Amino acid sequence: MSFLKKFLIIATILTAYIAASVYAVNAKTGNNVCCISKKDLFNGTQNPDGECVTTVMGEIPSKKQMISTVIRFPKNNDVLKENTPFTIRTKTINLAAGFFDDPLKQYYIFPQTLNKNGLIQGHSHVTVQKIQNENEPLDPQIFAFFKGLNEPADAKGELTALVDKGLPAGKYRLCTMVSSFAHQPVLMPVAQRGSQDDCVRFTVVKK
Known part of the structure; x- marks a missing residue:
């Protein structure tokens, strides 16, 4: 050539x-x-084929009021007994928790909003996935447990979720997903920052 x-x-x-x-x-x-866009225009439902959303981003907090989360239980490398109930405990700062719209009819339909103190109005989620291969990304479509933490934080500042049937034996990853009122990931004012979410890995063993 x-x-x-x-x-x-x-x-x-x-x-x-x-x-x-x-x-x-x-x-x-x-x-x-x-x-x-060739994607369908959103209508407040969760479209598994994807969609195009016209909702504006909304209000963004100040740098001093950015979201940060820690998982208090289970902790990293904890060992739990199989099929035994346990309660996931998390704490998030700078989140006005308890704001949660209908995810079936109002998904992504409202912009992010702040309360009078400049805190994001929203909620959190916890998702637990079984680890098959520690060197490969987990399939986001597969999870062992998922729950929206929709209530305001308790007196300890915690959001909790009861895993009422426990989990089968295996290795797991637990992560939080903090969201605005309409379930979109929380929006921060600067790119260079610590993560707003937390993840831990724990093991469930046979009794």
Whole structure:
């Protein structure tokens, strides 16, 4: 292949890449992305095929009021007995908990809001997944336990979830997912920050 042909091929690839990149961040697209998207327009339901959401981001807290979470139980590397009930305990700072809309009819339908003290109004979730291979990402469609923590925090500042039947023996990962009122992940004011969520790994053994 001649140098000219190689040059033309490379130039064509670069042109296509630049065009795609510019289109992806084109300021003129902005909030009109759903007008050109091939995804269905959202309607407040959870669409497993994906969708395009027009809800604005809403209110963002100050840097001093960013979300941070710790899982208090089970702790990292804890060992639990199989099929034995236990209570997951978490604590989140700078979250006005207890704000939770109907996820079947109002999913992503409201923007993020702050209370009078500048705290995000929202709730949290806990999700437990069994670990099959510690070196590979877990399948997000498969979980052993999931629960929305919809109530206000208790007197200890904790949000809790009872795993009433316990879990079968195995290795597990437990994570929090803190959300705004309408279930979207909480939005923070700066990119460089600590995570708003926490994860631990624990083991369940046979009795």
